[in-house]
Amino acid sequence: MRATGSLWFAVAQRSFRRYSTYRAATLAGIFTNCVFGLIFCFVYIAVWNQNPDAGGYDRTDAITYVWLGQAMIMTVAVWNGGATDDLAARIKSGDVAVDLYRPVNLLGWYLASDLGRALFHLLTRGVAPTVFGAVIFDLRYPASTLTWVQFAVSAVLAVTVSFGVRMLVSASAFWLLDDTGIKNLAAVLAMFFSGLVVPLVLFPGWTRDLASVLPWASYLQVPADIWLGKHVGGDAWMALGFQALWTLVLLAFCHGVLQLANRKVVVQGG
Amino acid sequence: MSMIEVRDVSRSFVLRRRSGRWRRTAHTVHAVSGLSFTVEPGEMVGYIGPNGAGKSTTIKMLTGILVPTGGTLTVAGLTPYVERTQLAQRIGVVFGQRTALWWDLPLRDSYELLQRIYRIPPARYRTNMATFTELLDLAELLDTPVRQLSLGQRMRGDIAAALLHDPDVVYLDEPTIGLDVVSKSKLREFLRQTNRERGLTVILTTHDLHDIEQLCSRVMVIDHGRLVFDGDLAALHAVGGARRTLVVDLSEPTDPITIPGAETVKVEGPRQWLAFPAEASAAPLVAAVAAAHDIADLSILEPDIEDVITRIYTSTPPPG
Numbered sequence: 001m002r003a004t005g006s007l008w009f010a011v012a013q014r015s016f017r018r019y020s021t022y023r024a025a026t027l028a029g030i031f032t033n034c035v036f037g038l039i040f041c042f043v044y045i046a047v048w049n050q051n052p053d054a055g056g057y058d059r060t061d062a063i064t065y066v067w068l069g070q071a072m073i074m075t076v077a078v079w080n081g082g083a084t085d086d087l088a089a090r091i092k093s094g095d096v097a098v099d100l101y102r103p104v105n106l107l108g109w110y111l112a113s114d115l116g117r118a119l120f121h122l123l124t125r126g127v128a129p130t131v132f133g134a135v136i137f138d139l140r141y142p143a144s145t146l147t148w149v150q151f152a153v154s155a156v157l158a159v160t161v162s163f164g165v166r167m168l169v170s171a172s173a174f175w176l177l178d179d180t181g182i183k184n185l186a187a188v189l190a191m192f193f194s195g196l197v198v199p200l201v202l203f204p205g206w207t208r209d210l211a212s213v214l215p216w217a218s219y220l221q222v223p224a225d226i227w228l229g230k231h232v233g234g235d236a237w238m239a240l241g242f243q244a245l246w247t248l249v250l251l252a253f254c255h256g257v258l259q260l261a262n263r264k265v266v267v268q269g270g
Numbered sequence: 271m272s273m274i275e276v277r278d279v280s281r282s283f284v285l286r287r288r289s290g291r292w293r294r295t296a297h298t299v300h301a302v303s304g305l306s307f308t309v310e311p312g313e314m315v316g317y318i319g320p321n322g323a324g325k326s327t328t329i330k331m332l333t334g335i336l337v338p339t340g341g342t343l344t345v346a347g348l349t350p351y352v353e354r355t356q357l358a359q360r361i362g363v364v365f366g367q368r369t370a371l372w373w374d375l376p377l378r379d380s381y382e383l384l385q386r387i388y389r390i391p392p393a394r395y396r397t398n399m400a401t402f403t404e405l406l407d408l409a410e411l412l413d414t415p416v417r418q419l420s421l422g423q424r425m426r427g428d429i430a431a432a433l434l435h436d437p438d439v440v441y442l443d444e445p446t447i448g449l450d451v452v453s454k455s456k457l458r459e460f461l462r463q464t465n466r467e468r469g470l471t472v473i474l475t476t477h478d479l480h481d482i483e484q485l486c487s488r489v490m491v492i493d494h495g496r497l498v499f500d501g502d503l504a505a506l507h508a509v510g511g512a513r514r515t516l517v518v519d520l521s522e523p524t525d526p527i528t529i530p531g532a533e534t535v536k537v538e539g540p541r542q543w544l545a546f547p548a549e550a551s552a553a554p555l556v557a558a559v560a561a562a563h564d565i566a567d568l569s570i571l572e573p574d575i576e577d578v579i580t581r582i583y584t585s586t587p588p589p590g
Contacts, residue, residue: 006386007383007386007387010382010383010386011383014372014375014379014383017375017379018372018374018375021374021415093368094368095368095369097330097335097365097368098363098365098368098369098370100335101333101334101335101354101358101361101363102358102387103354103355103356103358103359103387103388104387265335265336266334266335266336266337266351267337
């Protein structure tokens with residue numbers, strides 16, 4: 001067990017380092033996040049000037065939500081990307097054969113690798129634009145240490161849920177060979193249902209109820225609501241439980257799919 | 271106990287081909303059929319055959335990432351596709367056209383990850399790293415990201431990666447592909463030494479027959495999924511009907527020379543190529559040519575393994 005833990009840690013650490021080598025791309029990305037954050041802020045300000053408590057958010061909540069959204073885009077990899085894209089590429093090229101003969105769990109490997117990547121993106125693409133937003137606007141911050149901790153847990157769970165979704169998308173390449181179509185579809189669904197463009201709290205009627213039980217709600221809406229203090233006390237634990245449940249369901253599903261993929265490759269020789 | 275035992279192994283694939291707008295017909299392709307051989311510990315075996323003969327299919331079954339459709343096989347006493355995880359500790363694999371190294375990371379990091387994957391004891395890891403760094407000239411490369419390595423450097427890195435966990439058997443699938451002459455000979459020297467010192471069993475698939483001539487005491491030839499030859503190099507020459515070639519430069523162009531016991535295979539101006547059985551003496555042939563013609567120069571070509579292989583390939587009819 002300890003040996004496996006040390007392997008996963010080593011994998012995550014190297015994944016972090018791997019992303020950190022592309023400095024220019026990181027800087028360009030931070031710049032993009034800042035620009036889009038500003039644009040969204042102006043739109044949201046216009047909306048909240050019309051309706052000062054739309055969706056139960058005040059203007060400060062809304063602006064804070066924008067910067068949290070910019071911070072989470074790359075951290076959870078809303079539009080795919082990250083370690084799961086490596087898997088899809090390796091299936092396409094056939095390099096996945098190398099992964100298969102190693103005495104290592106594929107799901108654990110890619111999860112560790114994606115967590116390392118997410119931490120790098122959180123520290124760069126997450127923190128920097130948020131600091132930029134905080135300089136220009138008044139933002140709201142977690143009210144207590146407990147909320148900070150809950151937000152941290154929620155951010156990790158946001159990554160694991162999105163990893164589960166992205167892994168399923170990538171694993172489809174075992175059957176389709178090219179996952180581009182499914183990836184595009186998944187990116188649109190994720191962008192819409194994560195609340196990245198329009199917060200889920202603004203969705204009308206039953207669409208809001210539906211969107212808030214789908215896995216994509218874990219990407220941004222749940223961590224943001226914890227940060228903003230919309231979930232307090234037992235509510236906050238429930239929200240974390242919701243994310244944890246989706247993590248378990250998706251990872252179990254991924255495990256099953258990889259098992260099938262393995263059978264397909266090994267038995268049918270695909 | 272043999273290191274590898276393959277008994278009557280076959281593998282077929284079902285392919286579905288579109289035969290109409292909606293209809294698809296399935297047909298079966300036999301990649302490997304009725305394959306049997308054993309490899310003893312410490313042997314270095316060349317496994318050759320034309321493209322699509324079933325080499326990679328065999329290697330995949332020996333690593334456990336492909337299940338045979340018939341027959342039995344064991345490697346180091348384990349059934350590969352059943353005990354793949356245990357087997358992984360005992361085998362090393364180099365796919366010449368793929369890499370087991372991590373593209374964006376310094377070479378050193380790949381080895382550190384492999385140490386954890388294979389749970390190599392630290393002391394063992396340090397000695398192996400020291401040995402391979404020296405023998406494969408890796409010292410300068412350890413801090414270079416793999417994507418910046420040349421093909422030859424990367425291949426050396428990959429070979430070390432495959433041997434780091436002290437496997438009993440290593441499968442090398444085209445390890446010298448794309449390498450220059452110097453890199454090839456260095457790599458061969460390393461393999462020879464490792465085989466000798468560690469008693470490593472090596473299965474080598476290649477299209478470069480010099481690899482085989484210089485490394486392998488035993489050759490297996492596969493064609494159309496069947497083993498068409500299994501034996502040493504001398505036997506391979508005998509089976510292939512090896513011939514030597516006398517090349518004569520005459521003083522002037524003439525018609526093809528006809529001499530019993532030899533066949534004129536090529537004429538190019540005043541130069542002619544006469545093939546004769548490898549075991550026959552060249553002296554009477556030279557004398558016979560000299561008697562009838564004015565010879566300016568001559569040389570004798572030893573049998574080429576490539577020719578021998580070509581003969582074996584072309585003499586085996588496709589099954590069915």
